[in-house]
Amino acid sequence: MTTLLGLIFALLLFGLAALNGNVIALAVPFVAYLGWAMLRRPERIRLTATRSLSLDRVSNGRPVDVTVSVRNEGESVVEARIDDPIAPGLELVEGITSAIAILGPGGQVEFRYTVRGQRGEHRFRDILVDVTDSAGLFHTALTLEARATLVVVPTAQRLRRITIRPPRTRGFAGPIPARQGGSGIDFFGLREYQVGDRLRRINWRASARHEQELFTNDLEQERLADVGIIVDARDETNTRTPNGSLFEHSVAAAATLADTFLSEGNRVGMVIYGSAIVNVFPGYGRVQKMRILRALGRASTGHNEALRHLDRLPTRAFPAQSQIVFISPLSRDDAPVLTRLRAHGYAVIVISPDPVSFEALWLKSASSGLDPAFQHTAVRMLQVERRLVLRRLRQVGIQVINWDVTQPFDQVIRQQLTIEQLKIERLNR
């Protein structure tokens, strides 16, 4: 347009200066062209856009189809260039995100593409449309509202059964030993025979030692438990390196544990403690699993001065004496709060992705410019400090799993939880 106007002005001025009508006549086709462009310019543009996603919630890395449709609701013919910017954090797998179309009244253009994304909540913004005349001289930029949200939830791994022993269980039969005699599988103790007891449950060896009394084997009841998962999303504790964030490991662990506990029939709730407190109230089954995964999909680390320490942890969200699983890289100030939880009667498991080894690994691979000897000493000091914090927690009866995130979670939990349980039992004796 600028070129065209400039040329017309230049030819007119040059023609006038040279007193040459032919030069001015040379400007005529350009003026005609400009007039044609003006006539073809759409006056009242009424475009609408819709966007649909094949799924609005997917697991990590799974592709999603996006269909964008733009319709001309106006009465003039519109030539439009349509651009659909992909939401940040999503990767285009296939398809197209822009198109040019001539849309008559009621005309519609539709295009599709497939995206894949990392865990998180991805918002699709508006669609950008550039409407031009036939010559492409007059442009009108429009923004069509077609918003949608895609939540990419973490993938839950399959774990073997995790043995937990909360002090209090629920009234329904389940897989958790209830510390109460009754019907079950494992031996719990001996009691005097009562009318109605089955003969096969009489302990004949014990009964033989007494002349007038019979004894019955009591079995340990197995019931469902309440499990509360707390995910630490504080900026202060979650180390971030160019290789990634430690928080992603915490989220993956939380998803796996929630899935495992729920599939065993337990009632599971969750709290994400970061820039705000996100609470998923306890519940059962698939619906609860989806609620938890959705919350984890949206979770991100953040800073909130009021939540800098764990003092404001909403422990009332979980029933008294239930099982709490705290997933956190831990800071040195966290031990007193966790100790208090234990003192209140909760059974506490701490799963702690190791921030020291995580950062040391990156420092080793990257050229940080630090003296290697200095680096080595710093890492050792931090490890000693961390070991002290973990030891303090173990001393009060908390099961602590120190997770080097280079190791698979299922392997670590299987090995360390067994060892931890033996330690706790020894401590209780």
Next chain:
Amino acid sequence: MNHLSTLTRASLAGALIVLAGAYALMGGWAFAGAVIAVGALWAFGMQRRAIGLRAPSAVSVGLAGLILLAAFGLAQGLPAAPVLLAGVLALAAWDMARLLHRLQSVEHIENRDLIIRQHVTQLAGVCATGLLIALAASIIRLDLSFAAVFALGLVALWALARLSRNRFSGP
């Protein structure tokens, strides 16, 4: 898309041949060479990613160069008809090059053939009309008073200024 590309090149070649030929016939070999040089720059600029020059700006520079050479030729006494024809062909080549660039910049084009056919047909009509009016303007002589010429000039400038303002304000 290939047809459009061929048509663009043919249009540009036509403009160059006609204008350079007009100069050559009048003995202006240096100007004929300049026309070919500007045309070569234009054609080179149309190749995408050539020397980092953006295709639309190279094409616009090429059009400006050719039209200024044409205007200079008219002032030097070149015959009006071939120069006007060259000007119209250059305008058509410029328009089609821009359309080509616009179409190449997107991944999907709905009704591509229809867009191209409709555009080229309308462009041909506009160019033919413009050429006829320009030829008529160069042939027909009217004796107008200075005041009338001045008034017409003011109207033309006002119309152009209004058009230019409209362009930035949108519909």
